Amino acid sequence: MQPFLTLVRRELGSCYVSLIGYVIIAAVQFLLGLSFIIVLQALVNKPFDVPVTEAFFNNGLFWLVLLLAPPIITMRTFALEKYSGTYETLMTAPVGDFQVVLAKFTGALCFFMSAWLPLLAYPFLLKRFSVDLSVVDTGAVGGTFIGIFLFGALYISLGCFASSLTRNQIIAAMLAIVIGLGLFLLSYLTFIIPPKPGWQSALLQHVSMIEHMKDFTRGTVDTRHAVYYLSLTGLFLFLTLKVVESRRWK
């Protein structure tokens, strides 16, 4: 346990001492702030029937953050260590491969979530300046954060996997973005293919991240969605572990 916590601390530390960590935080804050302003302008003085959180996520900038931040956070995890050679000192210390994978994942996920924390201030701002106090629903805010967490876990694990495959950070980031975008774009199949009754459209509903997030932002945490994200996260962590272990087969 101690080596795991030591590694998580180091991963987090390396995010907060590097310039790139603050660039990510600043970019995320900028995009979220921009979304907030756009949502406010759209909603001001008009009655609306969707929860504010849903309106917020319907904004493309929200997705931009979700899709771009994880690959940039995770691109360094394995690739940089391999490039600088510290991978060798790390893997010859008395720590298990799985501990290393899990620690890098946990560190990156914590950093990712910390970048979202200022979002918590938005509901209070809304409440403070809106006449209708019911405008922000606590359940919807909670659901949104759970959605962000689950989505983040999947994309961070995917990013770790991409990073473990190469020693080049740029390639790691590109790979993670391509696979991640591919997964996300499955959502659009539901719009392109006309909904027909049958298993195809049921399947598409299940893999549609936009649909998932719509539920989360309404405050509905569907177990099926959670299982979808968690199992994919598990799959990518497993694949990462296998890549890390692969130096033993070569």
Place this chain on the structure above:
Amino acid sequence: MSAPTTPMIEVENLTKRYGGRAAVRDLSFTVQRGEIVGFLGQNGAGKTTTMRMLSCFMPATSGTARVAGFDVFTQADEVRRRIGYMPEGNPLHVEMRVREYLKFRARLKGLSAGRSRERVDIVTEQCGLGDVATKVIGTLSGGYRQRVGLADALVHEPELIILDEPTKNLDAHLTRAVRQLIKDVSKDRTVFISSHLLPEVELTCTRVIIIHQGAIRESGTLDELQRKMSAGQQVIAELSGPVPDLREAWEHMAEIEHFDIAAAEGNFHRCSLTPRAGVDLRPQIFELAKARGWQLRELTRTRHSLEDIFVHVTKREQDEA
């Protein structure tokens, strides 16, 4: 704890293949506790591959290796706890501060918070890092970085330290400092050190293993290797005799296989004499000089430096190939 009588490193028929090419072939050797063993070879001879296998970074294709009695593949955790490994090029987290880095490494290696603080203090002092403890590693000079790497290898009090090219890319002055440091820390532990630089090994190690193209060519203490090589060892004699007399004398001495005569300062001549196998010519030359009434100004047997042995060993291999 394993019994102190088990050898520190036991390697049996270790082989590592990358694709079809064998980087290390059928390597077998033993390192006893307390030894400082130099692992010598040209670039690409298989030194790093062997060290990576010993440090559990990657497994062998076949054969076994044990460190302190533990198998490096099946008991990797036990082995890792007992070794301090400094990889080639001494990779470090350049964005961290020296003390912070050493503490991180100590904690990673399982030391408690209090113990790691203690040990970091000790190795900082031992490796002369006191002045730079709060500096960012990336801003340090090569010599200091090397010390940080060494301090990291030592921080968990390993029984064995494995250093892969510890003085690579250091200037002569720093090399000497790092070498001294290695000597200091080797007092109470086993050291296995690789190098392609001969003086390095000659000055620090008690025993040398020469590896070439993935296989061991020679192994032994420096004296043993020198003795092995002393067959055909040249003798240099500076005598005051005239050239024809000298020539005649050497031609009549049955033990001499080959000789060279060159003029030296004054009326002396410098003779390089190559004996037939295993003969020490020096007493005979002295007797000869006495008998003929020549003055003898110098009489030395050239000792082979490790470099000669190394070149000889690796050249033989190349000739055979």
